[in-house]
Amino acid sequence: EPEVTQTPSHQVTQMGQEVILRCVPISNHLYFYWYRQILGQKVEFLVSFYNNEISEKSEIFDDQFSVERPDGSNFTLKIRSTKLEDSAMYFCAWVGRPSYEQYFGPGTRLTVT
């Protein structure tokens, strides 16, 4: 499976600041996802994205969050006004043809101080 990049690998930000996390997928990927994992806890679904639209989102994905694929390549997750509890690893994931298996990017560690 081709490698997908996520940038930055680690972001430190102050509470109330906006952050944008980026994922660069491969062209044959079908669905895109964002997940978060608070340290030591389980992986939590945030949102899925298909055909340049949100197809499903969780209760965690409130108005503070947004996703875009602005230029047809990068897939971004924006948190408008970060809170301390947003500190977590954020993973982008994708499902592609023909296997329909889900693979994860290396993750971005977000630390909100």
Next chain:
Amino acid sequence: AQKVTQAQTEISVVEKEDVTLDCVYETRDTTYYLFWYKQPPSGELVFLIRRNSFDEQNEISGRYSWNFQKSTSSFNFTITASQVVDSAVYFCALKGGTGNQFYFGTGTSLTVIP
């Protein structure tokens, strides 16, 4: 409702022992997909296997094997002759036939002691 339960929070075994990680799932969908992922200390999530609900054949890949039992809604994972490199957190996940959301269990932390 979709749910995955991994009742074992932490397991420690001595190298070369066999170990089984349990996964029990709940879903009302007739078609669904089950997954296992490995998360080593470095933090990435590594895909191990996907199983479709209509395929109950067990699978073996090297030292790894998976036992899918629809009758008990379980999808257990066995590592044979464990090695120190197997030390990681292992997550079981479920995707229903409708919707795109993946549901993860809380993970089992496996420590293999040399």
